[in-house]
Amino acid sequence: MKKTTKYVMGLGALVASAIVLVSADHIDAPSTAGTTSDIADFYAFEPSEGSDNTVFVVDVQSNVLPELAYGTFDEDVLTEINIDLDGDLVEDQVIQAIARDGRMYFFGPATPSQTGLNSQVLTDTPLGDVEISGATPIVESANGVSLFAGPRQDPFFFDFFQFNAVISPEMESAPGGFLPPEEAADTFDGANTLSIIVEIPNAMLGAPTATNALGLTVYKTWVTTNRKQ
Numbered sequence: 404m405k406k407t408t409k410y411v412m413g414l415g416a417l418v419a420s421a422i423v424l425v426s427a428d429h430i431d432a433p434s435t436a437g438t439t440s441d442i443a444d445f446y447a448f449e450p451s452e453g454s455d456n457t458v459f460v461v462d463v464q465s466n467v468l469p470e471l472a473y474g475t476f477d478e479d480v481l482t483e484i485n486i487d488l489d490g491d492l493v494e495d496q497v498i499q500a501i502a503r504d505g506r507m508y509f510f511g512p513a514t515p516s517q518t519g520l521n522s523q524v525l526t527d528t529p530l531g532d533v534e535i536s537g538a539t540p541i542v543e544s545a546n547g548v549s550l551f552a553g554p555r556q557d558p559f560f561f562d563f564f565q566f567n568a569v570i571s572p573e574m575e576s577a578p579g580g581f582l583p584p585e586e587a588a589d590t591f592d593g594a595n596t597l598s599i600i601v602e603i604p605n606a607m608l609g610a611p612t613a614t615n616a617l618g619l620t621v622y623k624t625w626v627t628t629n630r631k632q
Contacts, residue, residue, distance in 0.1 A: 439476050443520055461500075476593075478503060496514060498510070506534055507552035548603050565581060
């Protein structure tokens with residue numbers, strides 16, 4: 404078991420039946436920007452209405468334009484999906500992913516040996532592993548669990564140049580503010596993120612007791628990246 408220190412924390416999503424709340428962020432602190440410890444997006448959702456599964460998608464930042472061979476996962480970074488079952492915002496279950504020699508290895512869901520700023524790789528609770536994809540997606544499925552790791556099209560639509568024009572002090576180059584969607588340019592079109600995806604039966608996660616603002620029972624979940632000491 405390897406001790407690691409959490410390096411970057413990104414707030415994730417609240418999961419409720421037929422409702423998905425997500426967060427997105429690109430380029431964090433300078434020490435993590437452009438590396439696979441930099442969390443770009445985190446999604447958690449039901450694959451279909453009434454499903455008994457949950458899908459977790461973690462997108463990490465990397466220089467993965469198509470001509471750059473899709474980037475690589477840092478083998479010193481442990482990605483951890485944290486799941487709070489009782490609403491106290493402390494992880495009760497975690498799912499971990501770490502890359503080794505061209506494969507992504509998954510562990511959990513399991514109760515972490517410690518919470519907060521330190522983690523250990525839960526080698527006693529292997530979930531499965533999958534070859535890290537290149538241009539062709541590779542998915543491994545067994546016992547109701549499906550796993551993927553590799554490049555995917557960046558889902559973040561953002562007119563970056565218009566944004567810069569809007570926030571300029573003079574506003575001279577964007578007097579009308581942001582453009583309507585049909586006129587805006589998707590600056591990240593053709594770029595990729597590196598994604599880690601887990602679809603897993605809810606029965607393996609445990610029964611949540613937390614409720615959201617709508618009174619629905621939910622998993623409260625967030626993702627962290629952890630760098631080996």
